[in-house]
Amino acid sequence: DPYGLSKYEAEQALLELSKNIGLEVVIIRPVLIYGPHVKANFKSMVKLASKKLPLPIGCLDNKRSMVSVYNLADLIHTCMTHPNANREVFLASDQDDISVKKLFEKLAKCQNNKLLMIPVPKSLISFLASLVGKRAVASRLCSELVVDTTKNTQLLGWTAPYSVDASLEKMFNTPHKN
Known part of the structure; x- marks a missing residue:
């Protein structure tokens, strides 16, 4: 889409600028x-998972791929300090891909709730x-989106320090602001 294309063009311009003036870019x-x-x-998913409502997600x-702020911060730190990161593009994820159904189960469990999931076809x-x-919401919910972070491991030696479970536990145990 135009938004994604504009981001890609901006990345390419930054990488070109990096080559021309020696600016480090990651x-x-x-x-x-x-x-x-x-x-x-x-x-919205967190709120839905807290309710005692049946959800039509049993077939999802x-x-x-998702990334917790904890893993993203760790990857950013690694990129800031690793000599192999300059002029590279990295995909950030928890390296622990999860189904929508399983995510809802985990979100509910973190909130001491057990979901009733109805198996409605996609x-x-x-x-x-x-x-x-x-339609756009359903498309995002029903589609698959998995990224390959092999480059992060091979080039930087980076693996996500927190699993999805550990990240969710930290997330739900962080005090909320009023």
Whole structure:
């Protein structure tokens, strides 16, 4: 889309500038970021997982890559200090891809809730969402988005220090601001 293309063009311009004037540039492309005080889609999922409502997500076995603020901060620190990071592009994830269904289970468990998940086919979710003008939401929820972070390990020796479980535990145990 135009937004993604503009980001890519900006990255290419920065890398070219880096070559021309010797500026150190590292580009990090994070997937969905989560952590304390999270906003937007992830916050909505946290709220839904706290409810005692049946959710039509029993068939959502599609894998998603995410990155906690803890792992992202660690990758940023590594990129700032590692000599092999200059002029490279890194994808940031927890390196622990998870299905939407499993994510909801974990979010519910962190909130001492047990979800009732109804096995509704993805095609029906998409159809119903399109009827209420939420086709894009259903598409994000039902699609697979997995990134390969092999380059981070091979070039920087970096692996995510926190699993999804450990990151969620830290997230839910961080005091909330009023």
